Amino acid sequence: MNQPLVSIDVVPFRYNRAADALEVILGRRQFEPSIGSLALPGVLLLAQERLGEAVGRALNTKAGLAPRDIATAGEVGVFDTPGRDPRGPTLSITRFAIIDTDTVGATAEAVPIAEVSGLPFDHDVIIAMAARRVYEKLFTDREVAEALLGPEFDTVHAFTAQQQLAAAAEPVGEPLSLANLARTLTNLGWVEATGELGASRGGRRPKVWRFTPSA
Amino acid sequence: MNQPLVSIDVVPFRYNRAADALEVILGRRQFEPSIGSLALPGVLLLAQERLGEAVGRALNTKAGLAPRDIATAGEVGVFDTPGRDPRGPTLSITRFAIIDTDTVGATAEAVPIAEVSGLPFDHDVIIAMAARRVYEKLFTDREVAEALLGPEFDTVHAFTAQQQLAAAAEPVGEPLSLANLARTLTNLGWVEATGELGASRGGRRPKVWRFTPSA
DNA sequence: TCAAAAGTGTTCGACCTACACCCATGC
């Protein structure tokens, strides 16, 4: 049976609290085509492998991440754009992953999502769609929120994560105001204010939030 | 490279106005496994083929439908449940399709969605997820609505379509009241009342709606 | 004391739901 090659491509997001920046972890390609360029971690799917395993293998071999660094993952879509890979017909099954570690592999790089562009294949499009998926889940899916923001986060962390996802998902994102965010978080039901305050960014210090114990 | 087989499975929906019923078009399997059973139309993907083409081929060879019978289609998901196919590791890329014809192939059957169950592989799960996708789009995506309900439809058509999709998507669907549906349709912005009335179902005749000219 | 930045009070409108009641139809 003559079938297209099937690859799993992963969009690994990470929130860098020190820089208040949402980052995508890219790997430097070791083979042609586009050798030496940064690209999404991806591997060809093996016959006996589950999709989730392939995600782990892609992140491990292409970005130096361990399985336990993957806080959560989810579906993005399937891409079959013709000519997306000059080697021939390929199908890309795409997932997002949310990464919880500070160290990446030697051949990998964490790039602020605002600066990502010009990647090989159709990876720019894939990242935009992945950002949209995560954006939609950020304040609706506790698992995604907890994975991206960590057990404790302040209002500004949440705001910049939301804003940078929106900007990556749509070239023209709405402004999004921080003013109502504390209220929005309160109404979620699964985060609560700790009473502590986060680092000042030049003015009043933002509230710190934690996830409620009951999962 | 040892890769799993990749199949495209299609969930073809059709709204049967005469019976006020949402139907799924199933094909009778010509090969093992599960030879003779009804199942979703599906084919193994070919290397040089786009996903959309494979959808057309599946519907043509397994359900006797022509490409122009496909009013619209969309993404459902990717399934890799182990053991989903006894022949070995397979990956199922799934789409829904909305069909606009009254005639199906000799080896195919249009089954009311409420009566569908016990299909081979994981097709029951796939249909539930497809129903959820279409349900979400029914009153938000003009293309899906127009494909499913046709150029003109009455309030009861819209209501039963919505209700049967909800029931198929979740074992326990909310009641959903017809009372506000005429209002909801008016507020969509892309349908308008024609002024005509549809067939009576034992009481007052429902309004007939059409899609506004401006696409 | 001032500018910057975060939080709060308040209002507004969109929208969804529910429920009561009215209207049209077939028998």
Added chain:
DNA sequence: GCATGGGTGTAGGTCGAACACTTTTGA
């Protein structure tokens, strides 16, 4: 007429956006 069933009026509640204003912070 009367049961059946769709349509409409109206009220209540939720939700998010907006905007002005207050509070906290660093310089």
